[in-house]
Amino acid sequence: MEDTAKIRQELERTKIELGILYEISNAMYTTLKLEEILYIILTGVTAHTGLGFNRAMLFLVNESEKVIEGKMGIGPESGEEANRIWTEIDQEKKNLDDLISVFKFTRDVVESGFSAHIRHMRASLQEPHGGLLAMCVTDGMPLQLNKETIQNYKDDPLIQLLKTDELIIVPLKSKDRVNGLILADNFITKKPITKDDIRMLIMLANQAGLAIENSKLYEKTVIRAHTDYLTDVWNHGYFQFILQVELDRCRSARQPLSLLMVDIDDFKVYNDKLGHQTGDQILRHLAMLLKNQSRKMDYLCRYGGEEFTIILPQTEKKEALLIAERIRTEIAKQTFLGPELLQEKKFTVSIGLASSPKTAKPPPNSSRPRIRNSTRPNTPGKIIPAANWSLVSGNTPKKGTGKNMVPGTLLNKVPGTIFWHHIFACPLFGDFWEKVACPLYFSVLSMNSTTVALTRYVGMENRINQELVCS
Numbered sequence: 001m002e003d004t005a006k007i008r009q010e011l012e013r014t015k016i017e018l019g020i021l022y023e024i025s026n027a028m029y030t031t032l033k034l035e036e037i038l039y040i041i042l043t044g045v046t047a048h049t050g051l052g053f054n055r056a057m058l059f060l061v062n063e064s065e066k067v068i069e070g071k072m073g074i075g076p077e078s079g080e081e082a083n084r085i086w087t088e089i090d091q092e093k094k095n096l097d098d099l100i101s102v103f104k105f106t107r108d109v110v111e112s113g114f115s116a117h118i119r120h121m122r123a124s125l126q127e128p129h130g131g132l133l134a135m136c137v138t139d140g141m142p143l144q145l146n147k148e149t150i151q152n153y154k155d156d157p158l159i160q161l162l163k164t165d166e167l168i169i170v171p172l173k174s175k176d177r178v179n180g181l182i183l184a185d186n187f188i189t190k191k192p193i194t195k196d197d198i199r200m201l202i203m204l205a206n207q208a209g210l211a212i213e214n215s216k217l218y219e220k221t222v223i224r225a226h227t228d229y230l231t232d233v234w235n236h237g238y239f240q241f242i243l244q245v246e247l248d249r250c251r252s253a254r255q256p257l258s259l260l261m262v263d264i265d266d267f268k269v270y271n272d273k274l275g276h277q278t279g280d281q282i283l284r285h286l287a288m289l290l291k292n293q294s295r296k297m298d299y300l301c302r303y304g305g306e307e308f309t310i311i312l313p314q315t316e317k318k319e320a321l322l323i324a325e326r327i328r329t330e331i332a333k334q335t336f337l338g339p340e341l342l343q344e345k346k347f348t349v350s351i352g353l354a355s356s357p358k359t360a361k362p363p364p365n366s367s368r369p370r371i372r373n374s375t376r377p378n379t380p381g382k383i384i385p386a387a388n389w390s391l392v393s394g395n396t397p398k399k400g401t402g403k404n405m406v407p408g409t410l411l412n413k414v415p416g417t418i419f420w421h422h423i424f425a426c427p428l429f430g431d432f433w434e435k436v437a438c439p440l441y442f443s444v445l446s447m448n449s450t451t452v453a454l455t456r457y458v459g460m461e462n463r464i465n466q467e468l469v470c471s
Contacts, residue, residue: 013196020050020096021203027100028211032218035072039103041208042074045184048089049096051200053184054082054191055162057118059133060172060180060212066125068133068181073118082188117161131156133181136169140178142202143169144193158183168193170205174213182208228302230280231287239301239309243380246299246313247356258312258320261352261387262290262327267306279306282336286349289334293327309387317355324351352391354383 024044028037038058045056055075059068076082089099123130125137132153136143145153145167153159159167164187172180182205186193226238234242243259250257264286271279283306290308294300299311310327312320328351336347 017196017200020044021200021207023096024050024204025207027096028207032215034212034215034219036103037208037211037215038072039074040100041182041204041211042072043099043103044096044204045182045201046074047096047099048086051184051197051204053197054186054188055114055184057183058172058180059118059121059183061125061137061178068123068125068130068137070118070121071180073112073115075114076188077112077114079188121158121161123157132158132169136171136181137178140171140173142171142198144198145169162187165190166193168198168201170198170201172205172209172212174209179209179213179216231283231302231308233287233291233308234299234301236302236304239299239303239311240380242299242301243311243383246311247379247383250313250356255314256316256355256357257383258315258317258353258355259383259387260310260312260320260324260327261303261384261391262286262308262310263350263352263391264306265348265350282347285334285336286331289331290327293330315355316357317353320353320355324353327351350391352387352389354386356383 024040027040027044031037031040042056042058044050045053053075055073057073058071060071061068076085092098121133123133125134128134130137147165150159150165150167162183162185164185167183167185170182170184171178172182182201184193184201226235226241227233228235246257249255264282267279267282270282283302287300287302287308290300290310294310295312297313301309301311303309312323315323328349331349332346334347
């Protein structure tokens with residue numbers, strides 16, 4: 001009888017364990033997005049209806065940089081926080097599916113202080129520089145540290161961060177290759193980690209390693225599909241998609257966004273006289289320079305032909321002008337193929353600019369008039385034509401005032417810049433100049449190149465300020 005009862009108890013426990021693993025595995029394969037998969041894995045490790053650990057962390061191997069990086073951590077930072085969370089879960093009777101679905105509505109869990117500490121961790125894969133994490137990746141075997149053995153690693157940055165008495169580390173594997181680590185502990189309840197706990201975590205890690213590998217392959221495929229083959233920057237399709245995303249995000253956060261459109265001056269000369277292969281080399285060289293001059297938050301895309309775009313999130317027009325001028329100046333300093341073919345004897349670009357301003361409403365008692373949404377370049381269909389229209393390029397006579405220019409900085413090339421800039425900055429004078437004085441002046445005088453540039457600038461700059469980037 002005792003043997004039968006023991007067997008039934010074992011069968012019941014095995015049934016529960018398989019049910020937990022089945023539920024977590026099914027959840028993992030409902031998405032190919034890496035961050036969602038990581039959240040599902042760690043939720044399965046920490047949920048009371050899952051493996052039941054207090055905290056769980058996940059590190060992934062970065063093969064290109066030969067490091068292992070912290071990606072996400074889930075768990076309370078103190079006993080008070082743990083009691084609050086566990087009481088809420090118990091009162092609302094949340095199951096594993098409920099806990100996993102939280103990720104779709106809020107990111108508070110993955111953006112907690114504990115998770116931030118884990119994301120900041122980064123260790124070399126070369127022992128002994130990488131410490132405990134590198135050792136576990138190299139060995140590829142589970143490691144349990146108890147109160148006695150954990151003292152051997154008391155100076156390791158990981159142990160100093162976790163401040164735990166017991167820890168289990170299990171490698172994530174795919175095709176006999178370690179691609180990450182799962183770590184778990186019970187630093188609140190101090191519950192001992194049993195052999196059954198370790199066995200369950202290993203079984204989950206085997207499934208998790210495959211899910212993570214599939215997600216990485218999916219992301220590589222998506223990136224390749226959205227990357228321009230020639231220049232290795234984002235292509236036109238991804239530009240249209242991410243511009244809409246960033247405009248929506250900046251509008252909801254009431255932040256500005258600017259768009260630069262970069263055009264190569266006289267690019268047709270290169271293709272006609274040196275051939276299209278040389279033109280391709282120039283495009284690759286320019287793309288590399290633009291990457292180096294862009295910020296991490298920016299999106300560099302190939303718009304088409306010899307035109308590139310740079311999306312500048314959280315960037316107002318004044319700052320965007322400085323960035324555009326810095327890019328133009330830096331490119332003009334570089335050495336490209338065949339500069340002797342060009343009129344200026346050097347390679348140059350011209351840059352157009354449009355900005356979508358903050359959408360914050362003026363105070364109720366403010367005398368400042370509200371700008372209708374229809375006049376704001378807050379959609380791709382408005383901001384792209386605005387940037388293209390402001391593009392100062394010599395490739396066609398219809399595009400602006402000249403070559404090697406950035407709109408808004410043209411007056412830097414004209415004598416008396418400070419005086420004339422203040423005069424022409426007045427909207428009323430701009431309208432008068434463009435609609436009345438300018439046509440009359442053209443009909444009477446033959447104008448030199450400086451006056452032509454000045455006249456065109458006034459009309460262009462005031463239109464942009466009044467109709468497209470007014471805030």
